[in-house]
Amino acid sequence: xxxxGGGKRLPLVLGLAAVAGIAAGVAVVYVREGGRxxxxxxxxxxxxxxxxxAAALAPLAKGEVAAFQVADRxxxxxxxxxxxxxxxxxxxxxxxGKTVLLNLWATWCVxxxxxxxxxxxxxxxxxGTDFAVVPVSIDTQDPGKPKAFLGEIxxxxxxxxxxxxxxxxxxxxxxxMAVGLPTTVLIDGKGCALGVVSGPAEWDSxxxxxLIAAARNGA
Numbered sequence: 482x483x484x485x486g487g488g489k490r491l492p493l494v495l496g497l498a499a500v501a502g503i504a505a506g507v508a509v510v511y512v513r514e515g516g517r518x519x520x521x522x523x524x525x526x527x528x529x530x531x532x533x534x535a536a537a538l539a540p541l542a543k544g545e546v547a548a549f550q551v552a553d554r555x556x557x558x559x560x561x562x563x564x565x566x567x568x569x570x571x572x573x574x575x576x577x578g579k580t581v582l583l584n585l586w587a588t589w590c591v592x593x594x595x596x597x598x599x600x601x602x603x604x605x606x607x608x609g610t611d612f613a614v615v616p617v618s619i620d621t622q623d624p625g626k627p628k629a630f631l632g633e634i635x636x637x638x639x640x641x642x643x644x645x646x647x648x649x650x651x652x653x654x655x656x657x658m659a660v661g662l663p664t665t666v667l668i669d670g671k672g673c674a675l676g677v678v679s680g681p682a683e684w685d686s687x688x689x690x691x692l693i694a695a696a697r698n699g700a
Contacts, residue, residue, distance in 0.1 A: 531675060535551040546682050552676050558656075563642045577670065579670055582684070586618055593681070599682075600614050601637060602685040604639050618641070618642070624643070624645065669699070
C-alpha cells in the first residue's frame with residue numbers, strides 16, 4: 482500500500498511484530514529489575530549521594546593512586562559476602578558507619594602479595610571506629626594458604642577474610658568494577674562504592690591517605 486505522502490505503509494503483520502518485540506523487551510527489563518526486589522532498589526537509591534561524594538575525590542586521584550576511578554553511578558555493595566577466619570559469615574553491611582577499603586587478593590597473585598604490607602601498614606595507622614581495611618582472599622584451593630601468607634609477612638593489623646567461592650569477585654565484575662587482581666574498592670559508611678583501583682597501589686602513601694581521609698570526612 483502507498484500512503485498519501487507517497488511512503489510505503491508497513492504490513493499489519495510487521496507492525497504487530499514490532500509491537501510484540503517492544504513488549505518483550507519491556508518484559509525482560511521488568512523481570513531483571515523486579516527480581517532484585519525493593520530492598521536492593523532502596524539500597525541503590527541510598528547511594529545517590531555517593532556519586533557526588535565520589536566526584537569530589539577525583540582531584541585526589543593522583544600520584545600513587547592515580548589509577549583510582551571514581552564511581553559515576555550509585556552502586557550498593559553492602560550485600561557482598563565473605564567468611565571470617567573462623568568460618569562464620571560476614572558482609573560489608575557489618576561495617577556500616579565505616580569507610581571501607583575492600584581489597585580482593587589471592588596468594589598466587591604476585592602484585593597482591595607485593596602490596597599487602599602497605600595495606601597492613603595502612604590498617605595499623607588508620608584503622609579505627611570510622612575506617613577499616615577489608616582484605617578478602619579468593620584463593621580456591623588450599624584454604625590454609627592465605628593465613629600462612631599473612632603469617633609469613635608478619636601482618637599486624639589486617640584481619641583474615643576469605644571467599645573460596647569467588648562470588649564476591651563475580652559480583653564486582655558484574656558491576657564492571659573488577660577485571661583482575663588485585664581489585665580495591667573504596668566504600669562509604671552506607672556500603673556505597675566511591676571508586677575503584679584495578680591493580681596494585683601504595684596504600685600507605687601520602688597520596689592514598691589523603692584520598693581515604695577525604696572519603697572518611699564525607700562518609
